[in-house]
Amino acid sequence: MSHSPAPVEVRPAGFGSVEVRELSSPDELEELMRVFDDVWRPDPTRRPVGIDMLRALSHSGNYVSGAFIGDHLAGGSVAFLSAPAGEALHSHITGVSRRGRGHHVGYLLKMHQRQWALARGLTTITWTFDPLVARNAYFNITKLGAEPIHYYEDFYGELGDELGGGVDSDRVLMSWALHDELPSSVDGVGSVEALIAGGAVPVIDDSDRSRPVAHHERLDPDATVVVALPRDVEAMRVSHPLDAARWRIVLRDAMSPLLLEGDARRSVRFLRSGHYVFGPAGSGVR
Incomplete structure (x- = not known):
């Protein structure tokens, strides 16, 4: 059958x-x-x-x-x-x-x-x-x-x-x-500015979008962490490949230490604005 x-x-x-x-x-x-x-x-x-x-x-x-x-x-x-x-x-x-x-x-x-x-x-x-x-x-x-x-x-x-x-x-x-319920809301809403005002820590400085900088010293196990992305990296790879390569290295430096396992695992959300939001260490433990 x-x-x-x-x-x-x-x-x-x-x-x-x-x-x-x-x-x-x-x-x-x-x-x-x-x-x-x-x-x-x-x-x-x-x-x-x-x-x-x-x-x-x-x-x-x-x-x-x-x-x-x-x-x-x-x-x-x-x-x-x-x-x-x-x-x-x-x-x-x-x-x-x-x-x-x-x-x-x-x-x-x-x-x-x-x-x-x-x-x-x-x-x-x-x-x-x-x-x-x-x-x-x-x-x-x-x-x-x-x-x-x-x-x-x-x-x-x-x-x-x-x-x-x-x-x-x-x-x-x-x-x-697969046995978890599917998301009831797929808005991905949330203000990055409000999160930062409330104590969230941005670990990528993207004030110059062509030269982002990762700040490892800002990582704190007790803090909510915000990780920015370029709006459209696929277009950037065509028009500004060097900028896209910089973003690859910076995201690697910022994000890889946040994807923890065990009791330190962080929850992860993604906002429509193009930001990962990692909860404090332990917030992602089931």
Whole structure:
């Protein structure tokens, strides 16, 4: 008996229907590769995943899905079962093409992935993301309610795609507890100025947006900490690549010491203004 959930179909107001379902045929997988190429624009010799690997993952019972707007594939996601065995799924790649933008395709893919994992008795989905990309931080933390748990320097090495901008591939590992309720509010509101006035500590001085500075001496285990991001680092990587590289180093210096484990773990929020907000040490312990 199959554990696969029924296709997820949603009709957001003002848009056509979006259907998410698993993919397995070579033709579908080839189309999925074209979607990923549209998103990442990689070096053809260094694509993020190959057709043979997609076919192997699908055939062996892992997660390979696509989101359709009408007859057109507009996004997709690939994940594989991971440790601890029988508990976790690791989401390797999720992308939405230009056709899919504005149709909630990314959110629907993650909801389908969540349903798929729950149907198999899994409890957690993990994935990595670039912590410099504000829109992805907002989506992962505020909209999905996933938790950042570790900072990895240059996780993949040189990726050779346009979005990465040729700089170190630092990543934050996210953990999504599937039995937790989804966020009831996804506003991500909050005034950074009010937080700082109330005692929160900004650890990145971004008064000169092209030359941010990290202030390690401001880190205090008892303080709420605010970490700023550039508004659009992907555009910055094209127009001002040196500035984007500076932001990479500064964010690494500021953020990696805040993603603690054990009794010192901090809670994490992300504001629409483009700021991480870390609670005091111990505030993220469940």
